[in-house]
Amino acid sequence: MRVIWDQPEPCPYLPDRMARLPLRMPGRKLLPAEFDRLLEEGDRRSGRFLYRATCGTCAECLPIRIPTAEFVPNTSQRRSLKRNPDVVVQVVQPQCTPEHLDLYNRHKLSRGLSRSGEALTEESYQRWLVDSCAETVEVQFRVDHRLVAVSVLDLGARAASSVYHYFDPEESRRSLGVYSVLWELAWCKLSGFEWYYLGYYVRDCSHLNYKANYTPHEVKADGVWLRRG
Numbered sequence: 705m706r707v708i709w710d711q712p713e714p715c716p717y718l719p720d721r722m723a724r725l726p727l728r729m730p731g732r733k734l735l736p737a738e739f740d741r742l743l744e745e746g747d748r749r750s751g752r753f754l755y756r757a758t759c760g761t762c763a764e765c766l767p768i769r770i771p772t773a774e775f776v777p778n779t780s781q782r783r784s785l786k787r788n789p790d791v792v793v794q795v796v797q798p799q800c801t802p803e804h805l806d807l808y809n810r811h812k813l814s815r816g817l818s819r820s821g822e823a824l825t826e827e828s829y830q831r832w833l834v835d836s837c838a839e840t841v842e843v844q845f846r847v848d849h850r851l852v853a854v855s856v857l858d859l860g861a862r863a864a865s866s867v868y869h870y871f872d873p874e875e876s877r878r879s880l881g882v883y884s885v886l887w888e889l890a891w892c893k894l895s896g897f898e899w900y901y902l903g904y905y906v907r908d909c910s911h912l913n914y915k916a917n918y919t920p921h922e923v924k925a926d927g928v929w930l931r932r933g
Contacts (some may be wrong), residue, residue, distance in 0.1 A: 705730050717909040727753040730837045739838045740860035743901050749858055752837045766923040768905040768915050772893040784879040791845050798834040798842040803851050814873040853880040863899035864892045
């Protein structure tokens with residue numbers, strides 16, 4: 705596996721810190737069992753590349769995963785199910801349409817998730833969320849045929865990994881982020897996936913620390929998976 709980028713860069717999660725997120729390119733598409741092993745080691749996927757936080761002076765990025773057979777939503781999470789009886793969900797191949805791009809950029813810019821303040825282009829979206837070195841699917845959430853949220857999931861043999869989720873900011877009352885996690889956990893369990901990976905948990909990052917609310921879960925710290933909740 706070839707390393708194509710390995711330079712310090714501003715941390716995308718914590719201010720005033722530098723990060724090291726080396727990008728590695730597999731020489732071919734990964735087999736499901738290979739991808740399971742890489743997820744267990746703490747890898748994440750971005751486009752056709754893999755990365756893993758290897759910051760020498762910081763260890764705040766903890767991979768987090770949920771055992772699908774054991775998860776039980778709490779009272780607050782169950783409310784999101786009641787808010788969305790009209791949502792129709794479909795699992796399809798990843799794609800980039802004008803509808804996708806408009807929804808993604810409205811979500812990104814309204815929530816201050818763009819460091820540059822600029823909209824993502826069709827080419828960049830394609831390279832990040834459509835092109836992949838693993839088996840990847842897209843989960844579409846629609847209301848009256850209108851796209852209101854999208855999740856991108858990578859699939860191994862025993863595990864699924866959430867790559868990214870975005871939703872219509874005008875539908876924030878629905879708690880679609882919570883709803884999508886609950887739906888995907890149920891889908892993973894039904895599909896026979898043992899683990900649902902939620903990416904990185906970072907305690908002091910408001911965009912990532914919500915993941916600890918899904919219990920039980922495991923985080924990987926100092927090379928060991930630890931049960932919490």
